[in-house]
Amino acid sequence: MLAFVLVTDLLAIALTVSCTVLIPVNGTDWLRFAALVVGVVAHLEAARGIERTREVSVEGSPYTNLNSLWMFAGLLVLPFPLVVALVVINYLHLCTRIWSGVIVYRKVFTVATMVLAGGAALAVLIACGLTGTPRVPTGFWSLLAVIAAAACWWLVNYALVVGAILLSNPELAARKALGEPADQIVVLAGLGLGLVVACLLISFPWVVPVVMLTIVALHREFLLPQFQRAARTDAKTGLASPTFWAQLVSAELTRARLTNSSVGLLMLDIDHFAEVNNTYGHLAGDAALEAVVRAVRHEVRHDDLVARWGGDELAVMMPGAHAEELLKAAERIRLRLAQTEVSAADATSGRVVEIKALTVSVGAAVYPESGTDVDGLVVAADGALLAAKAAGRNQVRLAMPGGPGIPISN
Incomplete structure (x- = not known):
């Protein structure tokens, strides 16, 4: 497990350093980056109470949330070095404002999985011809490329997290490590919202604050299914209460x-x-x-x-x-x-x-x-x-x- 975590961290560091050296950043990129930072911070602050509860309740399963929408929106409108910076800011804010009793190596690993997932998604976009920013779709084929990139982002991140959970606790049931399918659907929906935010940020930036209200409302409802499952299910057997x-x-x-x-x-x-x-x-x-x-x-x-x-x-x-x-x-x-x-x-x-x-x-x-x-x-x-x-x-x-x-x- 230690080797798996260290290799993941080192690959993320290598990818970040190489992209920082090779990919330039201009003034417009910084403005879009600032807008996304404001969005992610405002989103996390609005959902702070929910996330404090959720992190404890999903121990031993993949921790999912809607924050990936900001990372994926960044991937579509920002150079990759700024995407990494957005990921880091996101998790630093989580660690300082929301999570308590942070286990540092876990959070570093989580950042690394997001960076590698973003890198894999970026590779898909470039392979499909979306080489420069912004990478928002302008037609059917470019939309398929973005969807493929989102699927790649989800799959790489999910596989790395589940792998670490199983390696750290071999006796844990695979069903528990895989988490709830409904949670993964929410992650995919978050990536879809990220595409919407990216398109609006490029074409109609003044609409983004309105979408923020929708995102926060969705996030506040995100905890409800977990409470419902807890009320309906016996913790020891998994049977109905x-x-x-x-x-x-x-x-x-x-x-x-x-x-x-x-x-x-x-x-x-x-x-x-x-x-x-x-x-x-x-x-x-x-x-x-x-x-x-x-x-x-x-x-x-x-x-x-x-x-x-x-x-x-x-x-x-x-x-x-x-x-x-x-x-x-x-x-x-x-x-x-x-x-x-x-x-x-x-x-x-x-x-x-x-x-x-x-x-x-x-x-x-x-x-x-x-x-x-x-x-x-x-x-x-x-x-x-x-x-x-x-x-x-x-x-x-x-x-x-x-x-x-x-x-x-x-």
């Missing part, structure tokens, strides 16, 4: 009433889960919980919604499922887990142990037979779950109108 799950169940019940269809619910509880924690430690318990989550996800349909209902309890909503389909899914989960072995570290000895034959008790309920609203269905499924546990665990019970449940398997 109980509140979000209940909201979707309520919406699905409304649809079922209108279409005269059914909705199935499963409540699952890991048998003797406390013994796993007490015997091997909580990390082993987490590994067992992850195994149960994988089994449940594997055996339910793509459109079914799984939630972490409690510490070791999961809830599943299966739209359109009748009792027979619901019970088949529960039985598949139960049988899969009975054949599952989980490797985990024993907290006491440090040795790797095998946790065998995980079992679950399952309660099932179906709308409208078992209940007609969310609370009624949950109570019915939970009652069937308790009946399964009381009857000896490792079995499935279906909630019935006249009682807590009937035995399905053991």
Whole structure:
């Protein structure tokens, strides 16, 4: 990882020095540079509170923001040495005004990735014939060249950042290192806004302040999806949160009433889960919980919604499922887990142990037979779950109108 970071930094330095020596800068370039500096500083100050929150919340994933729009606009209207200066000013402002507890080598690496991404994009523009500034498109083919340069900028920067994340933490899941696809779409949208700003700066510079208001408004909404994901998702398992799950169940019940269809619910509880924690430690318990989550996800349909209902309890909503389909899914989960072995570290000895034959008790309920609203269905499924546990665990019970449940398997 250290070699990767150092090579990236050195390549960025070499590119900066060579371009500074070879590429001249004139007075008009400095005026455009000053306009972009004002834009990026004003943008960052307006979004300062958002960025402070976002940097912490995306730790371990690519940190994305809309600031790349100013860098890409600079690439289209400025000589490359001033593009590098704009990148440096951008991140110096972030470090001094927004970020706290800055890890210097990370930020230097981030600047280096932006410089190399800009250099790769510049190479694409030059290869397509856009050699001098400004490089704003004037026709269809020049627009394609700018789009190709934007894609190159994104790809190089993204690949370098993800590579550094994976090398610094090999145990990190690749899905986490790649980040959210929606965040990368925002980056691409930022590059598109950069093209708009560059065109306006060349042709209608007095319109840029109006566009600034739009950019700041978009940036303020940028944090909302992250808060929504945090509210909807259980941090440990990645499953839906109980509140979000209940909201979707309520919406699905409304649809079922209108279409005269059914909705199935499963409540699952890991048998003797406390013994796993007490015997091997909580990390082993987490590994067992992850195994149960994988089994449940594997055996339910793509459109079914799984939630972490409690510490070791999961809830599943299966739209359109009748009792027979619901019970088949529960039985598949139960049988899969009975054949599952989980490797985990024993907290006491440090040795790797095998946790065998995980079992679950399952309660099932179906709308409208078992209940007609969310609370009624949950109570019915939970009652069937308790009946399964009381009857000896490792079995499935279906909630019935006249009682807590009937035995399905053991």
